[in-house]
Amino acid sequence: MNVLLLGSGGREHALAWKLAQSPALAKLWVAPGNPGIAEYAELADIPISDHRSIIDFCLRHSVSFVVIGPEAPLVAGLGDNLRTMGILVFGPNKAAARLEGSKGFTKELCARENIPTAAFSRAQSRDGAFVALDDFGVPVVIKADGLAAGKGVTVAMSRLEAEEAIAAIFEEAGASVVIEEFLEGEEASLFVLTDGEAILPFGSAQDHKRVGDGDVGPNTGGMGAYSPAPVLTPELEALAIETIVRPTVEAMARMGSPYSGVLYAGLMLTADGPKLIEYNARFGDPECQVLMMRLEEDLLELMVATERGRLAGRDAPRFSCESALTIVMAASGYPGTPQSGGAIRGIHAAETTGARVFQAGTRMEGDTLVASGGRVLNVTASGASVHEAQAIAYQAADAIDFPTGFFRRDIGWREILREKL
Ligand code: AMP
Ligand code: GLY
Numbered sequence: 044m045n046v047l048l049l050g051s052g053g054r055e056h057a058l059a060w061k062l063a064q065s066p067a068l069a070k071l072w073v074a075p076g077n078p079g080i081a082e083y084a085e086l087a088d089i090p091i092s093d094h095r096s097i098i099d100f101c102l103r104h105s106v107s108f109v110v111i112g113p114e115a116p117l118v119a120g121l122g123d124n125l126r127t128m129g130i131l132v133f134g135p136n137k138a139a140a141r142l143e144g145s146k147g148f149t150k151e152l153c154a155r156e157n158i159p160t161a162a163f164s165r166a167q168s169r170d171g172a173f174v175a176l177d178d179f180g181v182p183v184v185i186k187a188d189g190l191a192a193g194k195g196v197t198v199a200m201s202r203l204e205a206e207e208a209i210a211a212i213f214e215e216a217g218a219s220v221v222i223e224e225f226l227e228g229e230e231a232s233l234f235v236l237t238d239g240e241a242i243l244p245f246g247s248a249q250d251h252k253r254v255g256d257g258d259v260g261p262n263t264g265g266m267g268a269y270s271p272a273p274v275l276t277p278e279l280e281a282l283a284i285e286t287i288v289r290p291t292v293e294a295m296a297r298m299g300s301p302y303s304g305v306l307y308a309g310l311m312l313t314a315d316g317p318k319l320i321e322y323n324a325r326f327g328d329p330e331c332q333v334l335m336m337r338l339e340e341d342l343l344e345l346m347v348a349t350e351r352g353r354l355a356g357r358d359a360p361r362f363s364c365e366s367a368l369t370i371v372m373a374a375s376g377y378p379g380t381p382q383s384g385g386a387i388r389g390i391h392a393a394e395t396t397g398a399r400v401f402q403a404g405t406r407m408e409g410d411t412l413v414a415s416g417g418r419v420l421n422v423t424a425s426g427a428s429v430h431e432a433q434a435i436a437y438q439a440a441d442a443i444d445f446p447t448g449f450f451r452r453d454i455g456w457r458e459i460l461r462e463k464l
């Protein structure tokens with residue numbers, strides 16, 4: 044089978060590495076990819092927003108299966124467009140990708156289906172939002188919805204901070220806002236594969252969102268992660284699937300927009316049990332990197348079974364009982380404007396530790412690998428414990444010569460503290 048994987052980050056490098064191990068794979072194409080991915084695949088220079096060119100490419104190169112890495116093409120309906128042409132896809136259609144694309148859609152679904160999540164209110168105007176704010180204490184969580192989604196999430200510690208976040212969101216025409224009760228607890232990520240009916244657990248992870256050691260500073264896309272997340276015990280995982288994931292998958296099917304692909308549930312483990320923070324319609328980045336390090340099955344076969352609606356009756360995919368941990372090396376300036384063009388050397392030496400270096404924001408400049416994005420490398424290792432995986436990953440990270448980069452020194456700290464107890 045000829046496969047086209049879309050995306051260019053560390054997530055896609057890990058997916059390409061795993062897909063390349065599949066006996067069913069004939070040829071792997073990746074668009075647009077990066078120099079690390081080029082080791083396993085042929086790169087195609089197609090912008091992933093250009094659906095017409097992607098379809099033409101598939102027809103020209105007999106690609107029968109497309110794996111969509113990031114959320115933007117899913118939300119834009121690339122899945123629908125490919126399926127219309129008879130091309131198989133890993134990833135949900137546009138209507139199902141609303142679980143990630145529209146926070147309001149997901150919150151309303153949760154309300155209808157009695158799915159545990161933060162109490163919320165949705166407002167279409169600044170003044171309406173200020174009135175709605177009266178129903179919440181502080182801290183309170185302010186999220187942009189719809190067109191203004193780029194503005195992200197603010198955990199406001201005071202009414203004033205909440206009003207400022209709301210005002211900023213409504214600077215954009217057509218904006219709407221979701222106001223949420225602040226949930227207290229530890230966050231964990233749960234992944235499942237679903238074909239629209241059957242649900243298979245697909246591992247857990249915890250990430251580190253803040254840029255600095257000790258979880259301080261601005262939010263990022265993730266500075267590191269590890270899998271599994273032992274705080275999500277088998278009992279809590281089963282509870283989250285039964286109270287959150289299954290009612291969601293069933294509701295999507297009833298609405299005529301069944302969800303096919305990987306569903307990533309961001310959970311808050313509260314004193315009242317797991318509650319949904321948000322859904323993502325794709326693998327997390329860098330969570331995918333640690334999941335792929337542990338997956339002991341044929342990824343391509345699992346993805347094709349998902350698309351063909353053949354998950355019913357299957358056992359949950361097997362993962363190594365080892366821990367995997369990944370450290371994100373970022374370019375200085377991230378998550379603001381990252382410094383581009385800094386040289387990277389020593390990846391090969393780093394990998395002699397047993398770690399694996401997935402590339403994210405990299406490109407070749409002549410013969411030199413250089414940084415070309417915010418998150419640049421994901422130094423990933425496995426071990427008998429998070430502590431052991433961490434030691435190997437940092438040994439590898441220290442072997443990399445990337446003077447314009449930086450990374451956190453404490454990835455995995457929560458779990459390592461617990462391991463010591
Ligand atoms: P989201 O974009 O919805 O994932 O939110 C980003 C981050 O904000 C989450 O990973 C949490 O750390 C935090 N967050 C979002 N919603 C809540 C909430 N209701 N209570 C507490 N923290 C939240
Ligand atoms: N690491 C969080 C995400 O991929 O959304």
